[in-house]
Amino acid sequence: MTFALIFPRSRIDSYGIEVSQQRVWLILGIVLLPVVIGLIFLIIWMKSKKLVFMVNTISKERLEVELKTTNTDNVEEFIKFLNQNMLTL
Numbered sequence: 001m002t003f004a005l006i007f008p009r010s011r012i013d014s015y016g017i018e019v020s021q022q023r024v025w026l027i028l029g030i031v032l033l034p035v036v037i038g039l040i041f042l043i044i045w046m047k048s049k050k051l052v053f054m055v056n057t058i059s060k061e062r063l064e065v066e067l068k069t070t071n072t073d074n075v076e077e078f079i080k081f082l083n084q085n086m087l088t089l
Contacts, residue, residue, distance in 0.1 A: 012055060012056070012057055012058075013056045013057055013058045014055075014056045015053070015054060015056065015079065015082060016053075016054060016079070017051060017052070017053055017054075017067075017072055017079075018051070018053075019049065019050070019051055019052075020049070020052065021045060021046075021048050021049045022044075022045060022048040023045075025042070025044045025045030026042070029042035029044075029045055030042075050066055050067075051067040051069075051070060051072065052064050052065065052066050052067065053065045053067060053075050053078075
């Protein structure tokens with residue numbers, strides 16, 4: 001089952017790229033650092049990094065699209081396109 005979220009342009013408050021990592025793996029990695037398990041948690045923490053393109057609306061709704069690559073050139077071009085179109089409203 002697929003669905004689409006459509007936000008009217010007048011309702012979009014902001015959009016951008018967000019980077020996040022799971023801190024729990026970093027904390028476990030540091031606490032257990034002398035043990036080999038700590039090294040495994042540090043590797044998991046490094047792998048947990050996510051790039052997400054986010055669109056926020058005035059009503060606090062949020063659309064998140066996880067990016068599978070660290071190359072954000074296309075996303076930055078899309079943001080420029082959105083900026084140009086938002087100004088023409």
